[in-house]
Amino acid sequence: MRRLTLLTNPDKCNLRCPxxxxxxxxxxxxxxxMPLEVAKAAIEKYAEEIAGGAPSGLPGKGQCGLREVIPSTMGEPLLYSKFKELLEFCGEKKIPLNLTTNGSFPGLWGTAAGMERLLLACSDIKVSCMGFDAPAFAEMMPGLSFDCWRSNVEKLLSLAGELRQRKACGQEHEKNSGQSRIATVSLQVTLHKKLLRSVPEILRWADSVGIARVKWNLPVLISAGESLRAEYGIAGSAVHEIRRELESLRALYPRVRCEGSLFFGADTAGAMPVRKIASGEGPCDFFKDEIWILPDGTEERCPNPERRFGDRTKKGAACENCMLLGR
Structure with a gap:
């Protein structure tokens, strides 16, 4: 298994995105x-199992087989009260975090020292993007201004560049990192209907500030959010059009990788097919790559959003209707 997702603080966020x-x-x-001990136990369990039963860090073993830990994908992970301790524990295990944040960088994490610490502890830092001007942010990411979000991303990228220069000059990284890498910085764009006109501008800005990758993800609507489809959903014909637009823009900005669910099922490097299975209790191909741990330590093996977050009795919860099938 490549990575472990810990649902550290699903109800704790400083934004209210629709x-x-x-x-x-x-x-x-x-x-x-999630209690810190639950997080530690899950990491130790899978790190040791993947390493063939031997604890990570033993002489001659090198890094364990668990390649990444993802802290939450619901709530803002940087608001997890034990995030600093989780970061330190993963550093001791030589397991990088794969962080997705809303870009507010609260408290310590908005300082230069905090951002450097994240860059040295993570494999990738994905910053969510649901709007690309002040009015759009007020609607889509209320609680955070567009100027503040953009300034935070550019500050993070600037610090990443400084760290790479220091590394090139032979300077040592901070002792707390436990890593020799410096995180890449990516955008995780929720490509809803109202954001389509901003696609060229987002890509142009990403290239100009040094963002390594943009994940273009289509809106995921569970049954409880079906009323949002008319306002934010994207029809199949529009999906094909925006794919074509991005293909043409890629030639202008070759340094930025374009991936994400927009390309699922397309003949591109962004496709991620997931096979059908007979029962939602798993395992499916997704489980080979990732497993979720809920705050009480329970394991969630099915990736279907309707099953995880919505109503398991609805049609969308069935495996044959899973939106992660890659079609």
């Missing part, structure tokens, strides 16, 4: 925060 599953559900998950 396409978030919390908003779609209209109610909190009610799971509370």
């Amino acid at each position: 396409l978030c599953f919390l908003n779609q559900r209209g109610r909190p998950f009610g799971m509370g925060e």
Whole structure:
């Protein structure tokens, strides 16, 4: 297994984005925060299992087989009260974090020291993007201004460049990192209907500031959020058009990799087919790559968003209707 997702703080966020599953559900998950000991136990379990039963860090073993830990994908992971301790624990295990953040970088994590720490502890830092001007941010990422978001991303990229220069000059990284790498910085764009006109501008800006990758993800609507489809959903014909537009733009900005669910099922490097399975209890191909741990330590093996966040009795919860099939 390549990575472990810890649902560290699903109900704790400083934004109220309309396409978030919390908003779609209209109610909190009610799971509370993940105790640090639960997070540590899950990491140790899978690090040791993948390494063939031998604890990571033993002489001659090198890094363990668990390649990444993802802290939350619901809620803002940088608001997890034990995030600093989780970062330190993963550093001791030589396991990088794969971080997705809304770009607010609260508290310590908005300082130069905090951002450097993240860059040295993560394999990739994905910053969510659901709008690309002030009015769009007010609607799609309320609680964070566009200027603040953009300034934070550019500051992060600037610090990443400085760290690479220091590395090239032979300077040592901070002791707390446990890593020799410096994280890449990516955008995770939720490509809803109102954002389509901003695609060229987003790609142009990403190239100009040194963003390594843009993940273009289509909106994911569970049954509870179906009313949002008319306002934010994208029809199949528009999906094909925006794919073609991005293909033409790639030639202008070859340094930026374009990936994400927009390309699922297309004949591109972004495709990620997932085979059908007979039962939602798994395992499916997704489980070979990733497993989720809920705050109480329960394992969630099915990736279908309707099953995870919505209503398991709905048609969309069936495996043959899973939106991750890659079609």
